[in-house]
Amino acid sequence: MSSTTPRRTALDALHRSLGATMTDFAGWDMPLRYGSERDEHLAVRTKAGLFDLSHMGEITVTGPGAAALLDYALVGNIGGVKVGRARYTMICREDGGILDDLIVYRLAETEYMVVANASNSQVVLDALTERAAAHGGFDAVVRDDRDAYALLAVQGPESSGILKSLTDADLDGLKYYAGLPGTVAGVPALIARTGYTGEDGFELFVAPADAEKLWQALTDAGSSVGLVPCGLSCRDTLRLEAGMPLYGHELSTSLTPFDAGLGRVVKFEKEGDFVGREALTEAAARAESSPPRVLVGLVAEGRRVPRAGYAVVADGKVVGEVTSGAPSPTLGRPIAMAYVDAAHSAPGTPGVGVDIRGSHEPYEVVALPFYKRQK
Amino acid sequence: MSNPQQLRYSKEHEWLSVAEDGVSTVGITEFAANALGDVVYVQLPEVGDTVTAGETCGELESTKSVSDLYSPVTGEVTEINQDVVDDPALVNTAPFEGGWLFKVRIAEEPKDLLSATEYTEFSGSDSAS
Numbered sequence: 099m100s101s102t103t104p105r106r107t108a109l110d111a112l113h114r115s116l117g118a119t120m121t122d123f124a125g126w127d128m129p130l131r132y133g134s135e136r137d138e139h140l141a142v143r144t145k146a147g148l149f150d151l152s153h154m155g156e157i158t159v160t161g162p163g164a165a166a167l168l169d170y171a172l173v174g175n176i177g178g179v180k181v182g183r184a185r186y187t188m189i190c191r192e193d194g195g196i197l198d199d200l201i202v203y204r205l206a207e208t209e210y211m212v213v214a215n216a217s218n219s220q221v222v223l224d225a226l227t228e229r230a231a232a233h234g235g236f237d238a239v240v241r242d243d244r245d246a247y248a249l250l251a252v253q254g255p256e257s258s259g260i261l262k263s264l265t266d267a268d269l270d271g272l273k274y275y276a277g278l279p280g281t282v283a284g285v286p287a288l289i290a291r292t293g294y295t296g297e298d299g300f301e302l303f304v305a306p307a308d309a310e311k312l313w314q315a316l317t318d319a320g321s322s323v324g325l326v327p328c329g330l331s332c333r334d335t336l337r338l339e340a341g342m343p344l345y346g347h348e349l350s351t352s353l354t355p356f357d358a359g360l361g362r363v364v365k366f367e368k369e370g371d372f373v374g375r376e377a378l379t380e381a382a383a384r385a386e387s388s389p390p391r392v393l394v395g396l397v398a399e400g401r402r403v404p405r406a407g408y409a410v411v412a413d414g415k416v417v418g419e420v421t422s423g424a425p426s427p428t429l430g431r432p433i434a435m436a437y438v439d440a441a442h443s444a445p446g447t448p449g450v451g452v453d454i455r456g457s458h459e460p461y462e463v464v465a466l467p468f469y470k471r472q473k
Numbered sequence: 474m475s476n477p478q479q480l481r482y483s484k485e486h487e488w489l490s491v492a493e494d495g496v497s498t499v500g501i502t503e504f505a506a507n508a509l510g511d512v513v514y515v516q517l518p519e520v521g522d523t524v525t526a527g528e529t530c531g532e533l534e535s536t537k538s539v540s541d542l543y544s545p546v547t548g549e550v551t552e553i554n555q556d557v558v559d560d561p562a563l564v565n566t567a568p569f570e571g572g573w574l575f576k577v578r579i580a581e582e583p584k585d586l587l588s589a590t591e592y593t594e595f596s597g598s599d600s601a602s
Binding site: 119130131134135136331335401402403405424425432455 | 507508510511513514516532534536537538539565
């Protein structure tokens with residue numbers, strides 16, 4: 099991403115002591131995997147996995163006008179989020195193009211935390227700051243808190259039990275997409291029931307100085323039930339199986355939320371103007387009447403793996419493009435997400451394949467997600 | 474990791490056994506297997522194919538990437554490892570043993586191959602770059 103030295107998280111030394119294979123991700127030196135990424139993936143599906151996600155970008159928005167600012171700056175109904183709850187949303191340009199997808203936590207009546215992708219955190223910070231000054235200025239402060247937090251995630255069916263052994267917080271009362279301040283293993287934390295794996299799980303925002311203590315406590319508490327440290331490689335296959343988009347793959351500035359099949363995040367019914375309203379109104383109508391391309395799932399009949407950028411083909415013609423692809427540990431076959439022409443987007447459409455380095459490999463079109471956990 | 478002394482190594486991270494009856498076995502090194510991550514698919518040359526030293530003769534797919542397989546030697550392929558085609562994870566679990574890839578009848582004495590000591594030094598410096 100840049101030629102500068104990658105940034106290191108508060109857990110860097112720990113990752114190295116665990117023998118992690120590190121990778122540069124959005125300017126950060128992050129664990130790619132510790133051992134087998136397939137084993138890490140399956141641990142999250144069946145037991146639990148522990149992730150360092152400190153590269154994610156936290157931005158705090160406070161003040162009496164915080165809700166109004168976020169309602170103007172983002173496409174979702176942020177003023178309608180109850181204190182203690184979180185919302186998946188997006189920030190778009192005036193032309194409707196997606197700048198980033200976000201999770202916004204309402205921490206108090208006049209305090210929100212916006213969590214941006216590492217690769218976009220500066221863009222989001224700049225856009226929020228700029229938009230805070232629009233329309234004569236909102237009565238709100240946008241604060242860069244990227245260095246204020248380390249972020250650890252515990253994901254998987256055992257994660258609730260592991261966390262319960264380390265906190266008095268009411269986890270049973272903590273719903274999916276909710277967050278509450280608490281103490282975990284003696285460490286002050288924002289405990290959020292969110293994730294990017296398709297499993298039940300928690301994300302713990304803590305001071306960087308506390309990250310190592312919390313990591314160790316979670317490791318100790320989880321070892322007897324099979325918790326393992328997990329890298330970004332399995333995080334990618336987990337989110338892909340769960341049909342979750344990744345910015346730079348399924349989402350970009352050249353697509354609107356409607357193009358990405360995520361038009362539901364745009365709340366036209368909310369009061370007042372918001373950045374992109376006009377363009378998104380048109381995009382919604384276009385997606386309804388004549389969708390250009392549709393995001394679908396593809397499952398391989400063979401074993402060759404589709405990669406981002408590979409062409410989707412039918413009858414010798416290009417009908418789409420793969421945005422993410424990987425061998426799926428859960429399905430045991432390669433899978434992909436792809437944008438394909440509407441005519442070839444229905445599940446079961448015959449004759450669809452992926453051009454894998456010159457050879458057309460047969461693929462089945464399926465509805466997303468590939469994997470949904472049993473509740 | 475230790476690279477077996479009796480093997481010879483290419484800078485593309487393949488290993489070659491010393492020929493018995495003119496036939497050598499080819500695989501990828503543990504260093505390469507670790508760098509790839511979990512191997513999920515291998516495409517090997519076919520029996521009877523002629524492979525050329527330094528040229529691609531197949532591919533290895535892992536979770537994150539696809540890599541070309543280079544032949545460390547010139548000759549005719551006499552056998553491929555069907556076990557590794559069926560279970561590519563063997564490349565990760567036993568790169569120098571059950572994860573061997575193919576056997577080749579050597580047509581030309583291989584040049585520019587490294588000893589275990591030289592390769593260990595090479596891959597050590599490679600990993601630090």
